[in-house]
Amino acid sequence: MAVQQQAAVREDARAFSPRILVLSTNNISDPGIDLAGSAHMHYPPTVTTIALPCTSAIMPEWIVHALEQGFDGVFIASDGEECAYLRDCAERSAQMFETAQKELKERGISPARLQMAAICSVCAEPFTRYMHEFSQTLTELGPVRKE
Amino acid sequence: MNRRKIGVYVCHCGGNISDYVDVEKVVDAVKGEEDVVVARTAMFTCSDATQQEIYDDIRELGLDGLVVASCSPKLHTFTFRGVAKRAGLNPFQYTQVNVREQCSWAHTDDRQGATEKAVRLVRAGIARTRLLRPLEPTVVETVPKTLVIGAGIAGLRAAIGLADIGLSVVVVEREAEVGGWVKDFGPMYPRDKEGHELVRQLEAKVRQRENIALFTSAEVVRKAGSFGDYVVDIKTHGKSAMTMQIHVGSIIVATGFDTYRPEEGEYGYGIDGVVTLPEYKKMLDAAEGPLAYHGRPVKDVAYIYCVGSRQGDAGPHQYCSRFCCSAAVHSALELYSRDPSARQFHLYRDMRTYGRYELMYRESREKGSTYLKFAEDEPPAVQKGADGRLVVTIRDQLTGQKEVRIPADLVVLVTGMVPRENDGLVGALKLPVGRDGFFNEIHPKLRPVETVVDGVTICGACQFPKNASESVASGLAAVTQSAAMLKQGRAELDPQVASVDPGLCTDCGVCYETCPYDAIRPKEEPEGRRVAVIDPATCKGCGGCAPVCPERAINLEGYTQAEIKAMIEGLAREVV
Numbered sequence: 001m002a003v004q005q006q007a008a009v010r011e012d013a014r015a016f017s018p019r020i021l022v023l024s025t026n027n028i029s030d031p032g033i034d035l036a037g038s039a040h041m042h043y044p045p046t047v048t049t050i051a052l053p054c055t056s057a058i059m060p061e062w063i064v065h066a067l068e069q070g071f072d073g074v075f076i077a078s079d080g081e082e083c084a085y086l087r088d089c090a091e092r093s094a095q096m097f098e099t100a101q102k103e104l105k106e107r108g109i110s111p112a113r114l115q116m117a118a119i120c121s122v123c124a125e126p127f128t129r130y131m132h133e134f135s136q137t138l139t140e141l142g143p144v145r146k147e
Numbered sequence: 148m149n150r151r152k153i154g155v156y157v158c159h160c161g162g163n164i165s166d167y168v169d170v171e172k173v174v175d176a177v178k179g180e181e182d183v184v185v186a187r188t189a190m191f192t193c194s195d196a197t198q199q200e201i202y203d204d205i206r207e208l209g210l211d212g213l214v215v216a217s218c219s220p221k222l223h224t225f226t227f228r229g230v231a232k233r234a235g236l237n238p239f240q241y242t243q244v245n246v247r248e249q250c251s252w253a254h255t256d257d258r259q260g261a262t263e264k265a266v267r268l269v270r271a272g273i274a275r276t277r278l279l280r281p282l283e284p285t286v287v288e289t290v291p292k293t294l295v296i297g298a299g300i301a302g303l304r305a306a307i308g309l310a311d312i313g314l315s316v317v318v319v320e321r322e323a324e325v326g327g328w329v330k331d332f333g334p335m336y337p338r339d340k341e342g343h344e345l346v347r348q349l350e351a352k353v354r355q356r357e358n359i360a361l362f363t364s365a366e367v368v369r370k371a372g373s374f375g376d377y378v379v380d381i382k383t384h385g386k387s388a389m390t391m392q393i394h395v396g397s398i399i400v401a402t403g404f405d406t407y408r409p410e411e412g413e414y415g416y417g418i419d420g421v422v423t424l425p426e427y428k429k430m431l432d433a434a435e436g437p438l439a440y441h442g443r444p445v446k447d448v449a450y451i452y453c454v455g456s457r458q459g460d461a462g463p464h465q466y467c468s469r470f471c472c473s474a475a476v477h478s479a480l481e482l483y484s485r486d487p488s489a490r491q492f493h494l495y496r497d498m499r500t501y502g503r504y505e506l507m508y509r510e511s512r513e514k515g516s517t518y519l520k521f522a523e524d525e526p527p528a529v530q531k532g533a534d535g536r537l538v539v540t541i542r543d544q545l546t547g548q549k550e551v552r553i554p555a556d557l558v559v560l561v562t563g564m565v566p567r568e569n570d571g572l573v574g575a576l577k578l579p580v581g582r583d584g585f586f587n588e589i590h591p592k593l594r595p596v597e598t599v600v601d602g603v604t605i606c607g608a609c610q611f612p613k614n615a616s617e618s619v620a621s622g623l624a625a626v627t628q629s630a631a632m633l634k635q636g637r638a639e640l641d642p643q644v645a646s647v648d649p650g651l652c653t654d655c656g657v658c659y660e661t662c663p664y665d666a667i668r669p670k671e672e673p674e675g676r677r678v679a680v681i682d683p684a685t686c687k688g689c690g691g692c693a694p695v696c697p698e699r700a701i702n703l704e705g706y707t708q709a710e711i712k713a714m715i716e717g718l719a720r721e722v723v
Contacts, residue, residue, distance in 0.1 A: 021718065026220075027589065027599065034219045037248035045260030048267055048718045049249055051220070052706055053643075059699075062711055069719035084579035084587065084599040085689035086663060096694060107611025120582055 018072035018138035020131065022049040023058055027084055029077035029119035029127075034125035043131035047075075055079045056092040058059035063114055064107065070145065073113045073138045075130065080118025090118075109147055111136060151182040151277050154210045156201060158192035158217035160247055163216050167251040169262045173216070176266040176722065180273050184208055192217045198230050212276040216244040216269045221590055237281035239642065239705065244272035263722045271717035278710045284639035285683040287375035289396040291315060294379055295628050296367055296386030296572065299327025300615050301607030301622035302401035303349040308626035309399075310356045314633055317393055318353065318361045319381055325350050325363060327403050328425075333432030335615055336477040336507060342615070344411070370398075370575050373685045374601035375638055396638075397602040397629045400578065400586065401622060404564040404608040407464065412452050414560050415529025421455075423562045424471060428478055437486040440557055445489070445616060448482065449539045449555040450475050452495040453529055456563035459523070466583050468563025468612040473504040475561040476511050483514045491516045492553050494541050519551060520544040529558050560572035564612040576603060577663070585611050596625045599687065600639060606629050644686035645693060645704040651700035652678040661695045662686075671700050 024030040030051040036043065052058065055078040063074045076097065083089030093116065101111035115134055119127050157173050159165035159232050168189045178186040178448050185204055190199040192215055204210055215227050215238060220243040228238035246265045295302045296321035306316045314460035319701050324330065326347065332342025346472035353359050362383055368390070369380040375396055382390045416423075420440065422430070431438065438445040452475065456468040472495075479491050487602040493516055500508040512518070519541050521527055527541040537555045542548055566584030574578060579587040579598055586605045589597045596604040607613065613621065632638050645666075647658075654677045666685035669677050681692070681701075690703035702708060 019719070021715065030219075031221065034221065034245070034248035037250070037252035040252055040255055042256055043186060045250070045254040045257050045264040048264060048271075048720070049245075050271070050711065050714055052690065052711075054689035054691055057693055057703055057706060059694045059708065059711075062708075062715065065712055066715045066719070067716055071715075071719060080578075082582060082587075083689075085687050086691050089279070092691060105620070 008026055014039050016139060016143060017044060017046045018046055018135055018143070019070060020044070020047045020073045020075055020138070021066045021071045021132060022047060022075045022077055023062075024049050024051045024077040024119070025055055025079050025083075026051050026053050026077045026080050027141075028121050029123070031121040032119045032123040033127055034124060041124055041128045044127045044135050046135075047131050049077075053068075054083060054085050054089060056083070056086050056096075057087050058093070058096055060096055063100045064103050067104065067109055067113060067144050071134065072141070072144045073115065073134055075134055076116035077119040077127065078116055080119060080120070082118070109144065110141055112141060113144065148154070151212050152184045152208060152210050153182045153212035153214060153273060153276055154201065154204050154208065154493050155183055155214045155273065156192050156197070156216065157186070157188045157246070157269065158215070159188060159190045160217060160251075164217070164247050164251040166267045167255050167258060167261050168246060170265075171260065172262055173246075173265045173269060177269045177273060180270060182212070182277050183273060184210070193223050193226055197710065198226070201227075201230050202234040205231065205236045210236060211240060212279065213241040214244060214269065214272045215241070215277050216246045216265065219245045219249070221593065222606040232525055236307070239282040240276065240279045242272040242276045242279070244268050248542040258273055266722045267718045267720070270720065271714040274660075274713035274717035275710045278707070278713055279705070282642035282643045286637050286639055287373070287684050289375040289633045289638050290394050292317065292393075292395045293633065294319065294367070294377070294393065294398045295624060296398065296402060297321075297327070297401035297403055297607070297609070298325035298361065298363070299401060299403045299607060299618070300329045300345065300349065301618040302327075302399070302402070303346070303353055304619045305399050305401060305606060305622040305626050306361075307349065307352050307356065308623055309629060310358045312626070312630045312634065314358070314630060316359045317381075317395065318359060318538040319367055320361070320363045320527050321363045321366055323364050323385070324351075325361070331432075332428065332480060336363065336473055337503060337616070345615075367572055367575055372658065373682070374640065377602065377686070380499040387706075396633045397604070398576065399622075399625045399629055400572075400576065400603065400605045401607040401625075402567055402569055402572065403566045404612065407468075407562040407565050409454055409560055409562065414454055414526070415537070415558060416560060418529065418531055418537070421529055421558045421560065423560050424475060424478070425562070427557070427559045428474075430491060431478060431481050431485075434485065438482060438489075438557075443556065445556045446486075447490045447492070447553070448479075448553045448557045449492045449494060449537075449553050450479070450559045450561055452493065452498075452561045454560040454562045455565070456495070457478075457523075463584070464563065464565060465631055466611070467499065469499070469560045470612050470614040471563050472499045473501075473507065473614065475559065476500055476504070476507045477557070479511050479516055480507060480514070483511075491554070493518045494521055494539065495519070496521060496523060504507075525680060566609055567609065569609075578603070578605075583611070585609065595620060596628050601687075602632060640684055641688055642683065643703070644683045644688045645681050645690055645701055645703045646683075647679045647681055648700045648702070649678045651698045653698055654678055655656065655697060657697065658692045658695055658701065661692050667692060
């Protein structure tokens, strides 16, 4: 029985393809993600993106909501230093990131399910790499529903 | 909640989408979604025929929501907003869903995965559209006057263009003279027009026009107000130093470029006889008859390309500077015209004499120029030989990696353009600067001279390296854009801005400090309460204030808290 269970768990892990929500920005990171597609660079189709005008508009509760709705991870494709709107965009985003991680911890969700990196408008290759790496990390963490 | 009537259109994109996504299956999966009254596929959604079909559906079915699942929103958002508007649907009750760049093309290896993802994306688009409110653009009155910053060839030409359309123009130039780099140039490609002559003609035209005011030795120090009526402080230096304030409807930035200065020792820079491309151009333009250097005739010239450009991950200048291949080849032709027996060697990584400049490249080879290709990791070396002449050593990639030693009287480092130091101006105008240090347009193809700051356009080589004719072309694009904004006397601003729910606002004051554009101010309500209000004409629509509000009283139109949460739910729901 125990052996069967272990086998079932292994089978489950193989079939598990983590769901990732990407929060991008209309003028900077979303064009980078577009470029990855235009170049036919592959990343898992379980990655889906919502674009906003600016990383600083993201509310921590959206991240919590996504993980509660069944996303296994949230990736913030941030403006970094290139934000056209706010000079302190990177600082604001970093603060929001910390708040969100704290809120995840309070809910018993691993803060590793939230990642952030600056993605520029030509960062196609880095984006696909992040998606593969994050996917790997989340596969090791297992489905969010089991936490 | 009232029922909505939403139409959903999923595009084949002639196979670009449907080769990798089962678009019929997507339509089947979403046609039962709440409030969807019509869902179909189309071979090309952007075609006139399908636009007409959408138009008819909006009219006949009384649609109050539109979802188009096709390419990136960067391409056709304005197309479909236009369809909606023509058919009487508010253009902001439409959602563009990206199932090409962010779905079919990214998952060409997984049809099932891509199809499921497309279903989720379209569902999220529907969920958002159900909550969208009709928005009306903020209309602002515009001052029929434009400020042009920089009086190089692009700025001068732009000023003349604006004036001839009937707008007033103020031109501000930091230097004492107009004309920028071009005023010092002799013959320029492609037609060998003399640079200083072009500038002389442009300056004369500027001075003839009564509706152009030109200020040299002057700088922009501050900008206030909002699109349509910017209040700009200009400071002039020198004898008539003063500060003045002007009102303008729009601003064109044409501040140009700087040239790359090689490091001491970079390709032998610092050794006598090793010069940069602009230094060489100056020598050529000044020479009468064959070229001489320190009184000695110049017979052998070696050009080293890509100096300060395409620097790889380590350098600050990773971009190709575009103009330099053609400029160097043109200089080589200029030398041949003075001395057909000159021996010229071009040491390059990749030649990019694009478009018709290819003809100059061919002509240079016909006249005897030799082209040798070096590898990025094995650049040529420049040394002073025993006889006092220069020697360039290169491992030629095209002749079996042979090491070739080229004696030269002059070595020309083909240096590129670099962004100008403009911190004061960038701060005053809040101009978006890209990773490469040049100013950023909203979109290189679709909105090539506009910036995220309404009414502020960019042109010329402050945007990216351009030659003179490209600079002038972009200057004229900025003219058209500026005039289109100002000639109507009124302009429509994107209504997707932030707003405060006065019922939730407690006047805590946190948001007043957070907006760098000063769009948020306190306002007295009739019942003696004070709440925050956001000026829609000043708000840039970034949404940065929304998460700052502890009461969550601020929402960004088109990206409200309810809309984003609904999208997340639409994406998360299982695909059966």
